[in-house]
Amino acid sequence: MRFSLKKNKILIVIILVILLIISLNFFQRGVKNFFYLISEPIQKWLWREGIRVSNFFEGILEIKNLKIENEQLKLKNQELLTENTELEELKKENEALREALNFGLEKEFELKICEIIGKEISQDSLFVNKGSRDGIEKDSPVITQQKTLVGKIEKVYENFSEIKLLTAKENSFSVKVFEKDIFGLARGKGNLKLILDLIPQEKEIVTGDKVFTSAEGGVFPKNLLVGEIIKVKKSDIEPFQEIEIEPAINIKDLESLFIITNFKK
Amino acid sequence: MIKKVILSALLFYFLTLLETSFLIHFSLYFSNLILILIILINLLENRKENFGLICAFFGGFFSDIFSDTPPNFIGFHVLTYILISVFIKYLFKKHVQFF
Numbered sequence: 001m002r003f004s005l006k007k008n009k010i011l012i013v014i015i016l017v018i019l020l021i022i023s024l025n026f027f028q029r030g031v032k033n034f035f036y037l038i039s040e041p042i043q044k045w046l047w048r049e050g051i052r053v054s055n056f057f058e059g060i061l062e063i064k065n066l067k068i069e070n071e072q073l074k075l076k077n078q079e080l081l082t083e084n085t086e087l088e089e090l091k092k093e094n095e096a097l098r099e100a101l102n103f104g105l106e107k108e109f110e111l112k113i114c115e116i117i118g119k120e121i122s123q124d125s126l127f128v129n130k131g132s133r134d135g136i137e138k139d140s141p142v143i144t145q146q147k148t149l150v151g152k153i154e155k156v157y158e159n160f161s162e163i164k165l166l167t168a169k170e171n172s173f174s175v176k177v178f179e180k181d182i183f184g185l186a187r188g189k190g191n192l193k194l195i196l197d198l199i200p201q202e203k204e205i206v207t208g209d210k211v212f213t214s215a216e217g218g219v220f221p222k223n224l225l226v227g228e229i230i231k232v233k234k235s236d237i238e239p240f241q242e243i244e245i246e247p248a249i250n251i252k253d254l255e256s257l258f259i260i261t262n263f264k265k
Numbered sequence: 266m267i268k269k270v271i272l273s274a275l276l277f278y279f280l281t282l283l284e285t286s287f288l289i290h291f292s293l294y295f296s297n298l299i300l301i302l303i304i305l306i307n308l309l310e311n312r313k314e315n316f317g318l319i320c321a322f323f324g325g326f327f328s329d330i331f332s333d334t335p336p337n338f339i340g341f342h343v344l345t346y347i348l349i350s351v352f353i354k355y356l357f358k359k360h361v362q363f364f
Contacts, residue, residue, distance in 0.1 A: 021340035035330045046286035054290035118285040120332045252290050
């Protein structure tokens with residue numbers, strides 16, 4: 001049997017491809033880091049333009065709902081005006097308290113600002129432009145400037161990092177329902193969905209309740225906004241309620257994030 | 266040949282960046298543009314050409330680089346897309362007759 005180079009060309013190419021893939025896995029971090037480093041300026045620009053263009057088109061698609069929305073907003077506006085007067089007084093009180101407590105995000109945590117450069121299509125994870133070179137460590141919590149929880153650092157490369165969003169399937173952390181002293185476990189369901197688990201049937205939770213992180217479990221710092229309850233389902237045969245949380249973050253509007261670098265579990 | 270390699274590498278590099286950083290913002294976007302393009306190229310190209318296979322390699326390679334599915338492994342998308350290309354070529358060779 002003679003070996004024909006021409007006939008076996010495809011076989012040789014396939015073997016070479018397999019060898020190339022195997023060898024790339026040995027330098028995986030370096031290879032990925034290299035591509036992210038050279039692509040960062042383009043990705044940053046694409047991410048910003050993506051937000052701008054999608055907002056424009058979503059605006060056009062929603063024109064038919066604008067009239068109804070406008071009427072609802074007028075009513076809401078009247079309600080808010082009344083509320084505003086009360087809040088003005090509270091604001092003054094709050095400002096005085098803040099000064100007294102010396103409260104501020106940068107004072108509470110040590111933060112590193114980073115910019116989003118990409119999102120994985122099928123997973124709840126984001127890529128940001130800060131890595132081990134900037135002192136980022138695995139499992140560091142990530143928040144927005146409004147003190148809203150985004151997720152935690154999953155992988156750190158030299159020049160960039162991967163954030164697993166709070167809604168990722170792997171994520172579960174303790175939370176509390178605002179002003180109700182009810183503690184539970186928030187579980188990521190993937191696809192930007194989050195549920196509240198381990199809440200007994202007798203606890204009174206309604207849609208619209210705000211959910212914050214709690215210190216138990218030590219996954220995230222306490223008092224970070226997680227989201228709002230959007231669905232509560234009670235059942236006599238189940239020990240716990242089925243509760244759905246709408247995460248407070250909206251990936252489409254995010255550009256800059258803050259990584260907490262001094263959080264110790 | 267080298268021209269084809271460079272062309273497909275550049276095409277799929279920018280397409281991956283477009284998909285992961287730009288198209289992700291559109292709520293109506295839910296498909297895999299890279300896979301669709303690879304299938305189309307393989308369906309439409311001449312049976313004796315191998316541009317579809319080159320595209321499958323680069324499409325898969327950049328998908329592996331800019332994603333982490335499955336975690337810590339480069340090659341999943343490369344192998345999947347190459348297998349899809351080979352399968353399309355095999356189907357055409359065995360069962361599709363052009364007049």
